[in-house]
Amino acid sequence: MLQQFKEGRLNFAIHNIDAPENHLKVLTVWRGNLIGTSMRGHELALKHFLGTHHNVLYDHEPARGLVKEINWDPEECPIGKLDLLVNLNIRMDSTANYADVVLPAAFWYEKYDITFGDMHTFVHPLQPATDPPWECKHDWEAFKLIAKKFSELAKRHFPKPVKDIVLKPLWMDSPDQLGQPLGEVKDWKKGEVEPIPGKYFPHIFIVERDYTQVYDRLVSLGPRIDHYGSKGHYADLRPIVEEELKQNEVLTVKNGRVYFERAEQFCELICQVSPELNGRLAHMFFKEMEKKVGLPLADLVEPVKSRRVHYKELASQPRRIHTTPMWGAILFDPETGKQRPFAPWTLNVERLKPWHTLTGRIEIYFDHQAIRELGEAIPTYKPPLDMVAIGDIRLDKAEPKSKVFRFITPHGKWQIHSSFRDHWPMMHMSRGGPTVWLNPEDADEIEVKDNDWVELYCENGIQVCRAVVSHQVPRGMAIVYHQVERHVNVPFSPLAKKRGCTDLRGGNNNATTRILMNPHTMVGGYGNFCYDINYWGTSPSERDHGVLIRKMPPASGKKEVIYREEELHLLPAR
């Protein structure tokens, strides 16, 4: 394979990004409002990813001529790449609105589940107060049903195991961290280095997939439990399985394996295989860590070595987690015998466990070549991106009495992203629908008064909302608290009509943004700059954009704004 890569016969999908075989085809969204919340560049995604109505305004691709190593067609970007969107959802949010299939999901008070956050030390059990209504299913049930059907169909379509190639990036908390010494950027493609997996190239794995076994694999533990863990901490789980799980009154043993087909069984399993609630496991992980860092640490959990917190106990009264290497906090003081609140890094500060950096200390200077070249080596002020220069804002296409604003979308006060906001009492907090915060002097310049309807637009799309003019906003700033859904109090946009957009509604607060990859987050193979899910990886900056804003022209007739499709003739096209 490496040879083929070197000769250019094999290549990564990104290099041929427009090819249909390289598109994501099926997407299942669970516990998230991907379309309504997470989609930076919402309108662009509606157009190219979902292939539906949108109000993107680009008339040509600004990156034309700038992209060197990727095969793409700037004239005809693919539209509607995704074939099927499946959504497990508790409510009719934007994702459900745009999905092909919505699987109604049980709400928090209708199912067994277990959650935990990193701000305090308590574990939350969830239990059904009522059964899920109508056809709603616990997520676990939904996945089980899909898996069962899938396994059944696989007997016909994949009767035998099939082999698959999986590439794994240079991984956090593994020897890969030393892959690229001195942080020098070397490209195997240009022949500067050899494509050695785990050093200058991803690891290559050949895995065997037995699709007929998908259901059983979902609802049972194993078989690879001798190397169990995450974040660089691994232990052999077999003694716990044999001595504890197989004796556990809640779990089932079938064919020599531990099964957990019911949701409450799964919750119990999570408790028992979490070092936070199983003291023996925490002790095992600390013993492993002692070998790595050369310091005594397992004494921290000596007093809780025999502690097991069961799911039933969580339901009966609040229970805290104990110290584990997975969290940087010491939660128990062996000297006083008292529990301590969550305070991050106490393990590193008090017990000298090194930080996961190259120096083992907290770093504020990063000497990686790419980071230095991008001016990110030390935490200093960087001006915002010039959105006019990079083509998101076209001043030549600006409507009269528009002004360029810096655009940010901080967390809102009345919602957790898009959740819990749409109910009417919550909509009485602040102004009852999407708003943008502007400074009074800026508002004067574009002849906008408090509570006037405005259009925020750039090439990426159009958002329609009302202005909250306030003297607490600094000049030049447009603030839209995220996340507003596209489906409460969003009228039609005269600008969208003027420009002939396929969707005439204003978009949400990601209508005017797009994904801007921060290149320094692409660094890998260098100490703490190594990939791990949700820790380090290429991430978009969605909070530092720019928009044009203008006062929205009023509708004709008595109405100020138009919400209904049958009244679209009253919407001015200007």
Add this chain to the structure above:
Amino acid sequence: MRVKAQYSMTFNLEKCIGCNTCTVACKNVWTNREGAEYMWWNNVETKPGIGYPKRWEDQELWKGGWVRQGKTLRLRYGSRPYMMLNLFFNPHMPEMADYYGKDVYTFTYDDLHTPRKGNQQPVARPKSMVTEEEDIPLTWGVNWEDNAGGAHVTGKYDVNFRGMSKEEHEAYLKFRDVFYFYLPRICNHCINPACVAACPSGAAYKREEDGIVLIDQQRCRNWRYCISSCPYKKPYYNWCTGKMEKCILCYPRVEAGLPPVCFHSCVGRIRSFGVVLYDMDRVQEAALADDHDLVRAQRSIILDPFDEEVIRQAKANGISDEWIDAAQRSPVYKLFKKWELALPLHPEFRTLPMLFYIPPLSPVITSMGQRSPDETDIFDMAKTRSVLPDIDELDKLRIPLKYLANLFAAGNEEEVKKSLRRQLAVRHYERSLRVDGKPNLEVLEKVGLTEEDARGITRALSLSFYHERFVIPTTRREAADLSPYTERGTAGFIPLSPWAPIKRRKSYYKAHHDPQKEYE
């Protein structure tokens, strides 16, 4: 001396983050009914601003509260004959426009769930909850000015800038000198409630035993003088039942020793709840004090629950040992009376409100311009001075003293200064303990606090647990009119003998209570 016990409250504005969890908790428990949609027994306003309903503080406009007339008080609304003349057209009353502009709103959520043919994405459109008119504009609401939204305009009508020059007033409504803070509001359960005095039907009343102000839903004839006369605009008219409603201080909870839901749900733990004893004989004197003396006068009628004479008299007036004990442990007594940190909201309305606010400290002014940079970089660590402003540097705080004084002390800046200086002094003291390792007693002495006081204040304002913040004695069962014993089975239906429960009650009361009384 006639001793009365009263539930009272403090809100620490220093810690209010304006999240409105209190508001939503109250809404979900009490006012999400038809007719009550626009009622917010608890709301949180951003100051400066004009609030909910619009300009409620402006009594030139609304004629609420009391005014002095010689040696007595009269309702600002006007004389009894004037009230009677206006019985069928009350000119001083907020209307829907003052609460919600066009109308109190919901959205056409059904549009999202009912498939309809079309090319455009569906949306839920704004809709009136009273008339069901659709696509209405939203122009005001309970939290319209959140985080100073639109306050550069509405702030011009904020009466708390009273006494400032026009230039000064306008400067505070610009970015450079911007300040804002939150003001959570519920019914103040005043000692001298104007709503009770104004009610022509005798429906509004103040409970003898604990001072909770209520409106009897049977007696209310919706003349709505309570809403006109309440200077805080906290009674609301229910258009569905045709009765007035207001904050009931969650009395079903309080009677059982639990705090009201807005207190319980407060995430910032800014709220305290407790009993204070006051001298009924001196209420009129306190309500008649000169403006600058109102806070002191109100404090003076609050009695020391440790004083032997007060305890003796309290018992003589029928206050139980449990209530006296609760008054001694009351966080409100400490914060309002003992340490003088908390202040009543608009004491010049002369209703003797029993909800007290701890005025907020604020960031120091750091804007450049007329003031020199040297003067403003107070957080420059290289300088030897403390990171805290000095207790005599209150003029450097962003929130002007005059504004707070107009809000909480009828314009008397000294009362606000005392509170802010003490709050700052306690910070200096705590910092000296932690950073210098020795207590700064000098700063405490300057503000007249002992070390014990300082530690108590730290505990009360930042560390206190649930049972310290809420010291609530339960209702005296023996004072209740009904006995649970006789109520057994009365909720059930006995088909063959529907009158049996009543008969049983009758026989019980005949035997155990007033022999003259046929029914309870």
